């Protein structure tokens with residue numbers, strides 16, 4: 001490996017560390033674009049493609065979770081332990097919802113099928129308090 005390429009990969013892993021750090025400081029389940037805008041303050045030459053590549057790597061390494069939300073943009077979070085999400089159908093804000101019950105539902109499903117259950121995903125949809133206040 002020559003000097004140039006080792007320098008480049010070092011810089012790339014630093015950017016990856018910064019993305020992870022950024023995700024660990026927010027509970028807003030941001031999009032890649034939001035991460036890109038934040039990161040650009042420190043890495044002005046950063047491209048959105050690099051952010052996507054780093055995010056994909058972090059997901060692959062199991063350090064970041066991707067929330068796939070069909071029609072809208074993918075959101076990311078660094079909180080790995082299982083939890084539910086509340087999604088506002090109007091402003092699209094996603095908040096964490098710590099409602100217990102994970103094991104129970106897995107076991108219940110396991111009893112009903114010969115499928116080997118490894119986990120499940122539930123998203124609650126509705127209106128957040130801000131949107132509700134604006135409505136009334």
Ligand SMILES: [Zn+2]
Nearest residue numbers: 088091128131
């Ligand atoms: Zn809302």
Ligand SMILES: [Zn+2]
Nearest residue numbers: 077079085096
């Ligand atoms: Zn979450």
